[in-house]
Amino acid sequence: MFVYTIRRLIQTIPVIIGVTLVVFLMMHLIPGDPAQIMAGERADEVQVEQMRDRLGLNDPYYVQYASFISNAVQGDLGNSVRSGRAVSSEIGARFWVTVELAFYSTLLSIFIGLIAGIVSATRRNSLLDMFIMIFALFGLSMPNFWLGLMLIQYFALRIDWLPVSGWGSPEQLLLPVITLGTAGAAIIARMTRSSMLEVIHQDYIRTARAKGVPERYVIYKHALRNALIPVVTVVGLQFGVLLGGAVLTETVFAINGLGRFVVEAIRMRDFPIVQGSVLVLAMLFVFVNFLVDLSYRVLNKRIELD
Amino acid sequence: MENPKSIIKVEELQTSFYTHKGEIKAVDGVSFDVPSGKTLGIVGESGSGKSITSLSIMRLLEDPGKIKGGKITFNGEDLLAKSESNMRTIRGNRISMIFQEPMTSLNPVFTIGDQIAESYMIHEGLSKKQALRKALGMLELVGIPSPKDRLKAYPHELSGGMRQRAMIAIALACNPELLIADEPTTALDVTIQAQILRLINGLQEELGMSMMLITHDLGVVAETCDYVAVMYAGKIVEYADVDTLFKSPKHPYTVGLLQSLPRHDIDQDELNVIKGMVPRPDDLPEGCRFAPRCPFATRLCEEKLPSLDDIDDKNQVRCWIYNDQWDGPEVNVKDDYRTAQSD
Amino acid sequence: MTTELLRVTNLKQYFPIKGGILGRKVNDVKAVDDISFYVNAGETLSIVGESGCGKSTTGRAILRLDEPTAGEVSFNGKDLLALNKSEMRKMRKDLQIIFQDPYASINPRQTVRQVLNEAMEIQNVLPKDQREDRMMELMDTVGLGAHQLDRFPHEFSGGQRQRIGIARALSVDPKLIICDESVSALDVSIQAQVLNLLKKLQRELDLTYLFIAHDLGVVRHISDRVIVMYLGKIVEVADKKSLFDNPKHPYTKTLLSAIPVPDPTKQKEQIILKGDVPSPIDPPTGCRFHTRCPFATDKCKDEVPELRTTSDGMVAGHEAACHYIEEIESGEMKAKD
Numbered sequence: 001m002f003v004y005t006i007r008r009l010i011q012t013i014p015v016i017i018g019v020t021l022v023v024f025l026m027m028h029l030i031p032g033d034p035a036q037i038m039a040g041e042r043a044d045e046v047q048v049e050q051m052r053d054r055l056g057l058n059d060p061y062y063v064q065y066a067s068f069i070s071n072a073v074q075g076d077l078g079n080s081v082r083s084g085r086a087v088s089s090e091i092g093a094r095f096w097v098t099v100e101l102a103f104y105s106t107l108l109s110i111f112i113g114l115i116a117g118i119v120s121a122t123r124r125n126s127l128l129d130m131f132i133m134i135f136a137l138f139g140l141s142m143p144n145f146w147l148g149l150m151l152i153q154y155f156a157l158r159i160d161w162l163p164v165s166g167w168g169s170p171e172q173l174l175l176p177v178i179t180l181g182t183a184g185a186a187i188i189a190r191m192t193r194s195s196m197l198e199v200i201h202q203d204y205i206r207t208a209r210a211k212g213v214p215e216r217y218v219i220y221k222h223a224l225r226n227a228l229i230p231v232v233t234v235v236g237l238q239f240g241v242l243l244g245g246a247v248l249t250e251t252v253f254a255i256n257g258l259g260r261f262v263v264e265a266i267r268m269r270d271f272p273i274v275q276g277s278v279l280v281l282a283m284l285f286v287f288v289n290f291l292v293d294l295s296y297r298v299l300n301k302r303i304e305l306d
Numbered sequence: 307m308e309n310p311k312s313i314i315k316v317e318e319l320q321t322s323f324y325t326h327k328g329e330i331k332a333v334d335g336v337s338f339d340v341p342s343g344k345t346l347g348i349v350g351e352s353g354s355g356k357s358i359t360s361l362s363i364m365r366l367l368e369d370p371g372k373i374k375g376g377k378i379t380f381n382g383e384d385l386l387a388k389s390e391s392n393m394r395t396i397r398g399n400r401i402s403m404i405f406q407e408p409m410t411s412l413n414p415v416f417t418i419g420d421q422i423a424e425s426y427m428i429h430e431g432l433s434k435k436q437a438l439r440k441a442l443g444m445l446e447l448v449g450i451p452s453p454k455d456r457l458k459a460y461p462h463e464l465s466g467g468m469r470q471r472a473m474i475a476i477a478l479a480c481n482p483e484l485l486i487a488d489e490p491t492t493a494l495d496v497t498i499q500a501q502i503l504r505l506i507n508g509l510q511e512e513l514g515m516s517m518m519l520i521t522h523d524l525g526v527v528a529e530t531c532d533y534v535a536v537m538y539a540g541k542i543v544e545y546a547d548v549d550t551l552f553k554s555p556k557h558p559y560t561v562g563l564l565q566s567l568p569r570h571d572i573d574q575d576e577l578n579v580i581k582g583m584v585p586r587p588d589d590l591p592e593g594c595r596f597a598p599r600c601p602f603a604t605r606l607c608e609e610k611l612p613s614l615d616d617i618d619d620k621n622q623v624r625c626w627i628y629n630d631q632w633d634g635p636e637v638n639v640k641d642d643y644r645t646a647q648s649d
Numbered sequence: 650m651t652t653e654l655l656r657v658t659n660l661k662q663y664f665p666i667k668g669g670i671l672g673r674k675v676n677d678v679k680a681v682d683d684i685s686f687y688v689n690a691g692e693t694l695s696i697v698g699e700s701g702c703g704k705s706t707t708g709r710a711i712l713r714l715d716e717p718t719a720g721e722v723s724f725n726g727k728d729l730l731a732l733n734k735s736e737m738r739k740m741r742k743d744l745q746i747i748f749q750d751p752y753a754s755i756n757p758r759q760t761v762r763q764v765l766n767e768a769m770e771i772q773n774v775l776p777k778d779q780r781e782d783r784m785m786e787l788m789d790t791v792g793l794g795a796h797q798l799d800r801f802p803h804e805f806s807g808g809q810r811q812r813i814g815i816a817r818a819l820s821v822d823p824k825l826i827i828c829d830e831s832v833s834a835l836d837v838s839i840q841a842q843v844l845n846l847l848k849k850l851q852r853e854l855d856l857t858y859l860f861i862a863h864d865l866g867v868v869r870h871i872s873d874r875v876i877v878m879y880l881g882k883i884v885e886v887a888d889k890k891s892l893f894d895n896p897k898h899p900y901t902k903t904l905l906s907a908i909p910v911p912d913p914t915k916q917k918e919q920i921i922l923k924g925d926v927p928s929p930i931d932p933p934t935g936c937r938f939h940t941r942c943p944f945a946t947d948k949c950k951d952e953v954p955e956l957r958t959t960s961d962g963m964v965a966g967h968e969a970a971c972h973y974i975e976e977i978e979s980g981e982m983k984a985k986d
Contacts, residue, residue, distance in 0.1 A: 201368070203410040209366055210405075211398035211425050211476065214391075225415045301415055301460040351836035451924070465925045495699035495863065497922045500907035504921055522836065525909030548913050564911065566841035568870035570893060571910050577845055577870065580838035583806055 001297070008293050012286055019282040023275050024068050028061075077276035082268055087276040091258060095280055097167055098257040101249065102242050104177045109184030110235060116185070117192025117231075122219055124197065132189065139186030144245050148179040148252040165254035176253045180245050184238045191234045195227040202226070229300050236292030240285050312339035313484050313516040314363070314401075319376035321355075321362045330587045332358040332371070334540035337614070340484065340533075345510065345517040347531030347548070349524060349563075353584050354537040356520045360486045363518075364403055365393050381483065399429040402477035406489035408469035412461035418445070418472045419457035425479040444475040449505060467498035474506065481513060488520045503530055524567060528552055536560050539585055539595040542614060545622040554640065556623045558600045561643045578644055594626065601646035602627060604634040654825060654857050655688040655711070660720035662703070662710045666930065678929050680706040682881035683720075688825070693851065693858040695868040697904075698878035701926055704861045707878075708827045711859070712744055713737055724825070742772040745818035747811070749830035754814070755802045761788075761813055762798040765820050772821040783820070791816045792846060808839035815846070819854070827859045832867060844871060865908055869893055874966070877901050880937040881929055883956060887967035895962070897969035899977065900938045920984075936972070943984035948972055 035052035077087035156164040247259035265273035321333040378385040423437035445453035491499040544557040565578035597607040663677035681703040710717040785795040791812040885898040939949035956968040976982040
């Protein structure tokens with residue numbers, strides 16, 4: 001397990017390098033002169049030249065990349081063009097809001113998804129199964145901003161149970177988390193169902209029944225443990241989708257999170273902010289998938305890599 | 307042929323699968339009993355219904371399989387009348403089963419120790435710790451080297467032979483009265499098969515179990531069984547004690563099977579061949595199910611299904627040749643099979 | 650007059666194992682470790698052994714389905730390992746293989762006609778207009794009907810699919826067919842049909858078989874000569890009669906005694922081996938069988954026995970790789986428990 005952990009950690013290094021490279025190149029891949037764009041359309045020659053100098057654009061690429069990395073490692077992601085404040089402090093608080101939103105949404109989708117999937121699989125072809133699967137299909141195909149708007153329309157405006165927007169109190173959490181978690185719950189439910197159905201026909205399930213194991217233990221102990229293995233992978237991938245979805249959810253619910261902040265920054269062409277945010281989110285994604293791989297390994301005893 | 311004391315008695319068992327294509331009769335009126343302390347072999351090729359018979363006894367059929375009729379009496383108790391929860395107290399406790407594939411029959415995410423201990427926890431209400439101690443004893447009994455370490459091993463860490471030993475440990479944990487072994491050595495190499503068969507035979511004697519051995523391998527039957535039932539297309543076609551069956555087989559299918567077997571201990575010029583194929587279970591012949599492949603078949607065979615009758619003190623055979631109504635020439639199935647086949 | 654069709658010399662097939670933090674090669678699976686043998690034209694040479702002995706790997710290495718690590722394979726005087734890809738492809742016309750599960754090696758979306766046509770097309774064996782007749786003839790040869798040409802593989806039973814596999818192999822007029830466990834998955838009555846068919850085809854078409862199997866009954870039935878392998882090495886080679894009636898290597902003897910005989914009156918003394926086959930990653934030193942052999946001594950632990958024959962009691966061509974053939978035969982050495 002230790003060797004495996006180390007090896008997975010080492011394997012994340014090229015990914016991280018790749019991410020930083022892409023983020024770094026973003027500056028240079030956008031059409032036109034970044035200095036001109038960032039200095040504003042009406043800036044004169046001198047101002048642009050100053051901007052270029054400030055951004056270090058006159059240095060060779062490798063020098064620029066090296067300083068970008070060494071600054072980033074020290075937590076210095078540059079300063080916002082608009083506010084002039086450090087990117088790291090601008091991102092800081094908002095980042096945790098988004099992480100919280102993503103974390104609760106993931107929890108919700110795992111919880112609902114697993115239960116729905118297991119119920120569906122064990123009552124295969126029943127009315128309940130059909131109902132759950134239709135519901136899952138809806139959950140999957142519904143764009144989450146629309147779902148969010150509908151939830152606000154009903155729960156906040158029509159019956160006035162929950163607040164329309166904001167973040168912090170438990171009531172404020174509920175609608176955005178449902179909005180963001182629904183698609184994931186649907187995917188996990190479908191995945192759990194098909195995985196359970198496959199596992200339930202395995203020889204070792206027959207062995208468990210032949211031992212006289214009560215059916216609920218057959219399902220929740222013998223089958224589920226095996227059925228979870230592919231589901232865990234989906235959860236990891238789903239997390240990335242979720243981060244993307246956070247942008248819209250935060251916008252709909254006026255949550256001051258990183259997603260909405262990035263969109264804002266893009267609109268304002270505040271490149272240091274965009275760069276810093278993308279870097280942080282990508283790192284988060286890499287980290288979550290690292291955790292997923294570890295739990296996969298704990299669940300699946302058959303991976304013998306070391 | 308009634309045996310004095312039998313541990314299990316199966317009468318007119320009918321098991322069908324209900325698919326969108328209609329009813330598939332996998333087991334169609336099978337009757338036999340296993341004499342107490344003895345081993346009954348059930349032999350047949352794929353599709354003969356031998357495995358479905360054993361799953362029916364355990365009542366472990368999966369959808370869309372259903373027991374349609376018949377009676378299964380285990381030690382005087384009617385198994386088919388039992389509730390599912392009553393049945394569970396029998397499975398793995400009084401009747402146990404081992405399966406063909408040691409690779410896939412053990413749960414990959416639990417240790418060998420956990421999987422054996424589970425039986426004790428369910429059936430004897432032991433704590434995990436006590437159960438694991440007894441599991442250790444079982445591993446020793448089935449001859450797994452360094453059993454203490456193996457207790458904590460996962461199935462993938464063991465070889466095929468060792469996994470089958472672990473399967474046997476699970477099955478025998480609660481000292482069952484009847485062991486059903488469904489192709490227990492088919493997936494194993496011959497030298498490992500020899501080890502496992504010797505182990506099973508030894509333990510059977512030691513523990514005084516009765517046994518049903520389901521196999522396609524006539525060699526394994528000859529070496530381990532006391533009685534043999536030969537199945538073909540959902541029916542028993544011949545039943546006899548093992549010496550009689552191999553020395554004087556009566557049913558043309560049994561004869562054909564024995565003569566088509568390539569032997570390593572004698573020279574054979576050309577193998578006998580049973581022409582054609584096993585009929586599809588959804589398209590069974592009307593009369594004797596073996597008639598389309600039988601070199602002796604007459605019109606009677608094609609039209610009417612023969613019953614399983616005692617033909618002397620030793621064999622029960624489902625064949626018209628041994629019946630008064632037989633409309634063909636007199637034949638000696640064993641000696642004439644080859645000539646009849648080539649005609 | 651026998652002519653040699655295939656000669657394999659010092660063949661080695663190692664598969665690397667990757668491991669450690671950086672995933673470097675840490676060891677090899679020595680699946681086949683320095684074996685040599687020949688096959689005469691028109692004969693059936695069988696390779697038997699238990700799983701992991703390297704018999705299937707040998708077959709695959711000859712056809713270069715896996716590139717061998719070392720050794721020479723000469724077919725009809727040509728060095729197969731020296732051929733480039735396209736030359737090897739042409740060579741496969743003469744060397745065909747039939748697998749255990751033909752279903753896995755036949756494209757499920759092709760009809761039998763397409764399967765056979767493609768095989769002939771690749772090797773360019775016949776002008777297009779004559780292929781139809783050839784296909785009908787082939788179907789007839791393997792005991793299927795010409796009317797079944799347009800069916801898909803899944804419409805056939807296991808035995809029939811194996812016949813399709815044979816028809817495909819035959820379609821290019823091969824000289825040597827490697828049968829890799831070709832009848833192992835079949836029921837006894839169907840197995841007998843296919844075995845008889847293979848024998849008949851050999852007589853009629855002058856084929857040479859390299860027959861890879863684990864079932865010694867099947868091997869006795871079909872072979873002229875037999876090689877017994879254990880853990881990547883040949884332990885014994887002999888004509889069929891000598892091997893079955895007069896086995897010399899302790900492993901061969903064990904193997905033969907372990908097979909259940911379908912005759913309850915003929916129960917013989919079984920030799921039961923201890924333990925499992927050791928791992929081919931770190932095979933035992935000296936004689937690879939020494940860890941399980943009832944006769945093993947220190948010499949067996951240290952020295953690798955070469956294949957050899959003894960002057961008395963072994964006919965020409967019968968060789969076994971054991972240090973103590975004579976001593977075991979004379980009863981001078983006794984099996985230990």
